[in-house]
Amino acid sequence: MHIVFSIFVFIFAGLFETFRHGIFGLNPTEIMTVTAAILGLCAFAILRMDVLSVLQRPKRDLYGHSHLGWTWSRTVLGLFLGALLWIVPAVIDPIQFQTEALSLRTPTLLTALALQVLLVALPQELFFREAAIKSFRGDTSTIYLLSGLAYFVFFVPAGLPTAVVMAGAGVFFMTLRLIGTSILAIALIHGVLNMLLTKGVTMGLSGNDEWLYAGYFFAVCVGLSVVIKRLFAQKTSEYSYA
16 A cells, blocks of 8 residues: 555656646646645545545544544644644744734635635645555554655645745644544644645745744654654554454
């Protein structure tokens, strides 16, 4: 299954580049919609019937391991912990963050958030997190490494600082999932973060400031992930199903 995941990443990266360079003549909204559809199909191809576990709490060891499932109590915990990532931009660059946050007070805010969650965050979470977990099963180190690398490559066309920021966020999102948070709740956290960072992630910074922001953001995400994993990691069963 891990080979299938890697093939999908390779194929999708090529397709996304063709979209980005305008070979098919798609506008940004169409590219976002097609990208979401392709990621969703790739995730479904890997998850198959396990996609039902996204909608309801698994009644068995998910993907053959007791520590890969999710619960409602852990999801509530994940939502509280996810708020930690929302305040990171405010701590790193409070003046710029306040300026950007004020611009979000519009009548269409909920609509924009819904689009961020459904067309951006959810497809990405289903593929880069949930499908990656099933593909690599109990190998947590490989899950972090290859899922994070794939997510980094996905954002490289937007610029290396942006890719570093999103790689850090990806590590944090994966940690929330591995401690038992529902992927749907993580998609909501992801969507809100995208809104706070106004889709541009680096909030108008440039040059050295952009790289410093990316470095700080990545370091904070990894640091939070280490602490959260140590405090709330799910226990591994003594055996796993074939």
